[in-house]
Every structure is written in structure tokens, then in C-alpha cells.
Amino acid sequence: MASSVSGPLPLPESRFDLSTYWGRVRHCTEIADPFMLLTTKKDLxxxxxxxxxxxxxELQHTTPEFWLAKKQLDSTVHPDTGETVLLPFRMSCCVLSNLVVTAGMLTPGLGTVGTMFWQWANQSLNVAINSANSNKSHPMSTQQLIANYSMAVTASCGVAVGLNKLVPRLKNVSAGTKLVLGRLVPFAAVVSAGIINVFLMRGDEIRKGISVFDEEGNEVGKSKKAAFLAVGETALSRVINATPIMVIPPLLLVRLQRGILKGKNLGLQTAANLGLIIxxxxxxxxxxxxVFPQYQCIHLSKLEKELADKKDKNGKIIDKVYFNRGM
Known part of the structure; x- marks a missing residue:
């Protein structure tokens, strides 16, 4: 993000009002803009x-060039490290990176092997995205990464396979209801494993705390309470993000397959499925x-006692601090 560029003067957070939900939506639209994937090293x-x-x-007023530069950095560079996030794991590539995996998980009639493969693929991608965009106060070791990854994959595969076996055995449920429930199995697996994934991949943040800063960007200390809030909100945002993507397309596809797609070939049905997902x-x-701001403000009274009565570089007692929630 642009905040990774150092300097004595603060940057405006956005051209939009981030204290409002609609302002954050417009801001996130810029971060997730797929055209930002065309940003080159020269552009950065x-x-x-x-x-x-x-x-x-040296530049005293915001200009269109300034906002474009900020947009390019916000969508490409990690705010804590200042390093370029690997292209497939940027928020601007989120839809494209997830397209194939989501289409695979939502393919009707997957067997046990197919279900496990696509859940493994999805959790592998989630681990990479969570790791690339997490708060970097506590870098994770390779051993921790492998252990957490293994548990997340096991959880997602277990939920998906278990529900796939359970749904056909339901009694007093119509065939149509079973069909709908079967199409929602990937959603249940993705949501449950996604929450586990976030907490596993970012567990060190909760155990050790994340950095909190004053309004000028100077570190005040580390807070476990801020970390729990950051990780919890990120996990919830995964659920909110997955819900429409994993629920709306399969239910619409069921409807279309009973209507205009009835009797159509597999290629056309697959194309319709991809179109709905995209x-x-x-x-x-x-x-x-x-839903949740990436940079959040919190009063010190809500954090650990040892952070109370901290002063800024001018000797003024700090009332509130800021932290990066991560994506």
C-alpha cells in the first residue's frame, strides 16, 4: 500500500470517506480492480x-496522478513490508485466482475424490492469500505454515465429504430439497474451513499481539486484543465474501437447469456456471x-493496561491507536 512509503507527512487514507460503508465499498472497488494487475515495475x-x-x-495537493499512484500501490504492495504481493494473491486478482477453484467446487455430481481435490485446491489458495496479505508483525515459520495448512485442508475435506455422504441419507426430504442441499455442501465446507484457516494462519498474531500505531504512524506497542479483533473480523469477512459466491450461482444454476438449460449439453451448462460465478x-x-475497515482506530482504554498512558513524540498522551487488520 502507499502507506509503506515513508515520509514525515501523513497520507490521506482514500479519496473516499472510509468512515462510511459506501465509502469503503468504493475504496475496495479500486483495490480489487483487475486492471491494476497490468501495473509494471516502472509504474510502481x-x-x-x-x-x-x-x-x-514537494507535492502539496492531491492530483489525479497522485490518486492513481496511491491506487496502484494500495492494490499491489503490502502495507507492512513494502514488498510487492505476488500477483495471484493480490486482492485485484482475487476473482480470477478463485474462478477455476470455485467452478470446480460447484461442479454438480463430484465424487469423493473430486470433492477432496477441489477442497484441497481451495484451501491451498486460501493459505497463500491469507499468508500474503496478513499483518506481518509476526512472520510465520515454514514449519508453522505447513502444520496450519495441513489442518485447514483436513477440516475442509472432512466437512465436504461428510456432508456429501449425509445429504443423500436424509429422510422425509424431497428430491428437490436434497438437490439444493447437495449444491450447498461446498459452501458449508468453504465457510467452516475458511474460518479455521484464518485463525490457524494468523494464530501467532493473537498469541503475541500485533503492532498498534499512533496517528503519525509511530509504533506504540503490541496488542493481543487488537490482534483478536483483526483476525476475528477477517474470518467473518471470509464468510461474508464466500456466502453470495458459493450460494447464489449454484441455486441459480439449479433454476436454469430446470428451465432454459434443460437438456442442454455439458459445455453450455459449464459456461453458464462460470458466467454466474464471475x-x-x-x-x-x-x-x-x-464490511470492516482494513485500518482501524481503537481507544487505548479497550486494549491492554500496559499500553495506557503512552505518549507520542511530542509528549502528548495517546488516546487512540491504529492497526492494520490485514486482508
Whole structure:
């Protein structure tokens, strides 16, 4: 993000009002803009130069070039490390990266092997995205990463396979209801495993605390309470994001297969499924990402006692601090 560029002057958080949900939606639309994937190394260098000029007072007013530079950095660079996030794991690539995996999970009639394969693929992608976009106060070791990844995959596969075996055995349920429930099995697996995934991948943040900063960006200390809030909100945002993508397309597809797609070939049905997934994903992603602000403000009175009475560089007692929730 642009905040990774150092300088004595603060940056405006966004051209939109992030204290409102609609402002965050518009901001997240920019972060998730797939056209930002075309940003080159040269573009990033120019963007950093523009932001650095603003932070050092050389550029005194925001301009269209400034906002474009900020958008490029916000969608490409990690706010804690200043490093470029690997392209498939950026929020601007989220829909495209998830497209094949989501289509695979929502394919009707998957057997046990197919279900396990696509759940494994989905959790592998989730682990990579969570790791690439998490708060970097406590980098995770390779051993921890492998252990957490294994548990997340086991959880998702267990839920998916278990529900796939349970649904056909339900009694006093019509065939149509069983069909709908069967199409929602991937959603249940993704949601349950997604929550586990986030808490496993970011468990160190809760155990050790994350960095909290004053309004000028100076670190005040580390807070476990802020970490729990950050990780909990991220886990909930995964549920909010997955719900429309994993629920709307399969239910609409059931409807279409009973109507205009009835008797049509597999290729046409697959194309319709992909179209539903793409359309839903692009439509809902900014709304899901915007539910919770990425940078949040919290009063020190709500955090650990040892952070109370902290002072800024001017000797003024700090009343509130800020932290990066992560994505």
C-alpha cells in the first residue's frame, strides 16, 4: 500500500470517506480492480516517487496522478513490508485466482475424490492469500505454515465429504430439497474451513499481539486484543465474501437447469456456471471487503493496561491507536 512509503507527512487514507460503508465499498472497488494487475515495475517506481513527493511536502495537493499512484500501490504492495504481493494473491486478482477453484467446487455430481481435490485446491489458495496479505508483525515459520495448512485442508475435506455422504441419507426430504442441499455442501465446507484457516494462519498474531500505531504512524506497542479483533473480523469477512459466491450461482444454476438449460449439453451448462460465478464474484467482492475497515482506530482504554498512558513524540498522551487488520 502507499502507506509503506515513508515520509514525515501523513497520507490521506482514500479519496473516499472510509468512515462510511459506501465509502469503503468504493475504496475496495479500486483495490480489487483487475486492471491494476497490468501495473509494471516502472509504474510502481513512478507511483512511489509521487507518494514520496507528497509525504515530503514537494507535492502539496492531491492530483489525479497522485490518486492513481496511491491506487496502484494500495492494490499491489503490502502495507507492512513494502514488498510487492505476488500477483495471484493480490486482492485485484482475487476473482480470477478463485474462478477455476470455485467452478470446480460447484461442479454438480463430484465424487469423493473430486470433492477432496477441489477442497484441497481451495484451501491451498486460501493459505497463500491469507499468508500474503496478513499483518506481518509476526512472520510465520515454514514449519508453522505447513502444520496450519495441513489442518485447514483436513477440516475442509472432512466437512465436504461428510456432508456429501449425509445429504443423500436424509429422510422425509424431497428430491428437490436434497438437490439444493447437495449444491450447498461446498459452501458449508468453504465457510467452516475458511474460518479455521484464518485463525490457524494468523494464530501467532493473537498469541503475541500485533503492532498498534499512533496517528503519525509511530509504533506504540503490541496488542493481543487488537490482534483478536483483526483476525476475528477477517474470518467473518471470509464468510461474508464466500456466502453470495458459493450460494447464489449454484441455486441459480439449479433454476436454469430446470428451465432454459434443460437438456442442454455439458459445455453450455459449464459456461453458464462460470458466467454466474464471475458475475457474482465481481459484484460482491467490494461489498464483502468493505464490511470492516482494513485500518482501524481503537481507544487505548479497550486494549491492554500496559499500553495506557503512552505518549507520542511530542509528549502528548495517546488516546487512540491504529492497526492494520490485514486482508
Amino acid at each position: 517506481k513512478q507511483a512511489k516517487d509521487i507518494i514520496a513527493a507528497y509525504r515530503h511536502g 458475475g457474482t464474484s465481481f459484484a460482491v467482492l467490494p461489498f464483502a471487503l468493505a
